Amino acid sequence: MDDDDGPPAKLKKRANQTPTATERHARKLEENDIDCEKATLSNITYLAVIGLKALGVADAKVGEVIKTVGDLVGISFRSVPASAKCRNFALTDLTVGRRHVKERLSEYQERGKTVCLASDETTKGAMKLQAFGVHSQDGTFTCVGIDHVxxxxxxxxxxxxxxxxxxxxxxxxxxxxxxxxSVTSTMSDSASTEIKFNRLVEAYRNEVIPEVVSNYADMTD
Structure with a gap:
């Protein structure tokens, strides 16, 4: 009998043919990560870019971070997201988030649910930020937006x-x-600007409510 055909030899051949974890990862990246012809990136890459940006990594540095992580596990990339594509990812993520907020607010309106409008302002370094959110009757809080002013x-x-x-x-x-x-109450701190803001919201609501609520003029207090 030829020892090369025995169980030990077969196990050795099988072990040599079994890819390592790094090889499997590299193969998965090669199959799924980059489509050279269409220049599209996989979902896992999209999530990685969004995650890095959430950690404060600049668009121009995302590709370098991905390359560095690849070096740690012995993987080289044929291509990494360019800074322009990273910016587009962020815009896409923002659009999805805004659509989600709109759908939730629409649901409250369709069900006749009222909300409490919360607002706040702060200064971070040289930036002034204004934040808005709503508390629903079921206790859910939805951030409507945070933006520079x-x-x-x-x-x-x-x-x-x-x-x-x-x-x-x-x-x-x-x-x-x-x-x-749908806003029937407001929530804020006692800053004078917030108090005036709440009054502006109330005044605008009183102005437009006859246009939105049917037969509003015929309703009693």
Whole structure:
């Protein structure tokens, strides 16, 4: 009998033919990560880019980080996301998030649910930020948006709120009015700008509610 055909030899051949974890990972990346002809990236790469950006990695540095991680596990990439593509990923992620917010607010409106509008302002270094969110009757909180503002003022905050709601993906021309009508209370700190902002919201709501609510003029207090 030829020893090369015995069980030990067969096990040795099988072990040599079995890819290592690194080889399997590299093969998976080669099959799924890059489509050279279409220059598209896989879902796992998309999630990696979004994750790196969430950690504060700049668009221009994302590719370098991916290469460095690849070096740690012995994998070389034929291509990595360019900075322009990373920016597009972020815009896509933002669009998906805005659509989700719009759908949730629409659901509240369709069910006749009212919400409490929460607002806050802060300064981070040289940046001034304004944040908006809503508390629903079931206790759910939804962040409507966080954006830069040029100055801390009630009018600026109100205009930013209107812009944020109007720019939600799929929002109709009257979506802002419907949203404002669904707001029956506000929540904020005691800063004078926040108090004035709440008054602007109330005034706008009172102005548009007859346009949104059917037979509003015939209703009693």
């Amino acid at each position: 040029a100055e801390k003022s009630a009018q600026t905050a109100f205009e930013k709120l209107c812009w944020t709601v109007t720019k939600l993906s799929g929002a109709s021309t009257d979506f802002l009015k419907k949203f404002m009508v």
